[in-house]
Amino acid sequence: MHRGVSRDTIVALSSGQLPSGIAVVRLSGPRVQEVIAVFAGSLPAPRVARFGVLRLADGSPLDEGLTLFFPAPRSFTGEDCAEFHIHGGRAVVEALLRAICKIEGCRLALAGEFSRRAFENGKMDLLSAEATADIVTAETEAQRRFAAQNSGGGHAALYADWRSRLIHARAFIEAELDFSDEADVPGSVSQQVWAEVASLREEVEAHISGYSKAEILRDGFDVVLLGAPNAGKSSLLNALARREAAIVTPEPGTTRDLIEILLDIDGLKVRVTDTAGIRPTEGLVERLGIERALDRAREAGLVLVLEDLTAPLPIDGGVAKQQLLIGTKADLLDGRPVSSRYDHTISCVSGEGLQELLNTISGKAQSAAPRTGELIPWRLRHVELLAQCGRHLTAALNNTDAGLELRSEELRLASNALGRIGGAVDVEDLLNVIFGQFCIGK
Ligand SMILES: Nc1nc2c(ncn2[C@@H]2O[C@H](COP(=O)(O)OP(=O)(O)OP(=O)(O)O)[C@@H](O)[C@H]2O)c(=O)[nH]1
Ligand SMILES: [Mg+2]
Structure with a gap:
């Protein structure tokens, strides 16, 4: 698929943010061997790291580091490629990139340009190029x-x-x-x-x-907390987040808007949303908050309906895909029996029942996400x-x-x-869009 046009040799910092212990500067293109000769002297054996002093064009030492040479076609892009592993100081990397770009035919790479060349040289199809980009951005x-x-x-x-x-x-x-x-x-x-x-x-x-499972994996499994005012929604949110993400007061109607936190539960991203307590109200802001709460609950993967065990006020939460009834403030029960209506009883004061609730959420999230190999x-x-x-x-x-x-x-x-x-059928129009989303140096 190589289009045979004469190509620039591209260079980029392929490792992360500077400063760092080590920085990897990667090159691909027809001038790679020349660049290695300028900075590292002779060519190292293919695919074997060689340690030595790297020098700028005027012979002055730049840094010590490793040089690797991957001759075409056995390289990531299918072209001649090289890597310099140097110290990750801003000035060092900057000096090397600047010096390389002074060589004719060499320039900084655009976002995703290495992967694009790999695709164009038949080294990978679009699906694996996209998957590689996802490996780089994976958070969980x-x-x-x-x-x-x-x-x-x-x-x-x-x-x-x-x-x-x-x-x-x-x-x-x-x-x-x-x-x-x-x-x-x-x-x-x-x-x-x-x-x-x-x-x-x-x-x-x-x-x-x-596809909805892929969305769950990427954007998180959506859990919405619903309940009457003072049921303890914000307290549960804070307990899950282990920080004061939402304001908690004894005053009913404290939370007015949606408050979201992101959790990593057993390796899965879970988004928990605290909402305004549901009650009939004249207040405009509160009413809008309640509408938002109900809208969010309709789209959620799991709705937790919270009820104060000491003063249960059932709400009409509408229809959710999955709903669990959670009794709260169990610490205030003083040994009084709990109705079997509740799927879980918890206390944010004593911490009882929280781990069991987390386990349930984790189980629901796992079963909504793709199975291994699916x-x-x-x-x-x-x-x-x-x-x-x-x-x-x-x-x-x-x-x-x-x-x-x-x-x-x-x-x-x-x-x-x-x-x-x-990418087996013409996708030229798509390539800029797809590879433009990659990071530089990839
Ligand atoms: N004893 C005890 N008190 C709790 C517990 N959870 C919440 N509370 C108290 O109940 C009151 C209301 O708690 P919030 O978490 O603000 O309740 P909410 O459901 O977010 O209320 P709104 O935002 O008004 O809808 C506060 O005074 C909390 O301290 C609990 O597990 N045990
Ligand atoms: Mg609240």
Whole structure:
């Protein structure tokens, strides 16, 4: 896929923020060997780190460090690549980058430019390029595991399989077109082809519906605290956050707006939202707060309805996907029995029941997230192309009056949409968008 244009040699700081113990300056392009010769003297053996003094063009020493050379095509980008591992001081890195950019044909890399070259040289498909970007930005253990799994090529294999089934279906239809005069392609064959397309459409749709799990992994499993004023919602939020995230007072109606905290529970991102206490009210601000609370609860993965065990005030929380009833202020019960209506009883004063509640939240979050090894589309870009594929399959299936040529063309378009996910079909227009989101040096 290399377009054969003469290319700049690109350079970037590929390690993190400066200052740091070590900084990795990475290069890719036709001038890499020349750059190594200038700064490190002779070329080191391929893929073997060599320690030595790095010198600027005028011979003055810059730093001591490692030099690595990855000759094309066995490199990340498929071009000649190099890495200098030097001390991570701002001035040191700055001096090296500046000196490299003075060499003709060398310049600083744009965001994602290394990965883009790797894609263009057939080193990775778009799916694994995106998964690599996700590994870099993963914040939780579950996100990291998911990104690592996505880079493994499972999606590419699935979409390739779907495309080959479509090619197969079209081959049968073309055959039917070619031999239709002779009527020797039995009608039942064509029936089978359409049955196969229909089942493929179901698979595509089931796959699309998995996207919500990817959203949970990325944006967090949504838990909303709901209850009458003074039920102890803000106290629970603070207990979960282990800090005073929300104001707590004995006055009912303290919280007016949504207050969110992010937790990492057993490696999963969980977003807990505290809300205004639900009650009939004349106050405009409070009423708007209550509306927000109910709206949020409708979209939540889990709603915890809190009730003060010493003064239970049931609320009408509307319909949530999953709801648990939590009795609060258990420390005030003085041994009085608790109604079995409650899924959990807790006290933010004594801490009782909090760990059990956390375990329940963790369990619900885990079951809403993708299972290990489960293949789901994890970006909106994929979902849009899958939906496009589904629409073309539907058109092919439903337009029974349209003639086989047109219906076969719909199958071709469906297959193209799948091809665009991994980058097998023209995606030039997409590349700037996709790789532009990567960080510099990646
Ligand atoms: N003894 C005891 N008091 C609690 C407990 N949790 C909350 N409280 C008290 O109950 C009162 C109300 O607590 P909040 O957490 O502000 O209740 P809220 O549900 O956020 O109330 P609004 O924001 O007004 O809707 C405060 O005085 C808290 O100190 C608890 O577990 N035990
Ligand atoms: Mg509150």
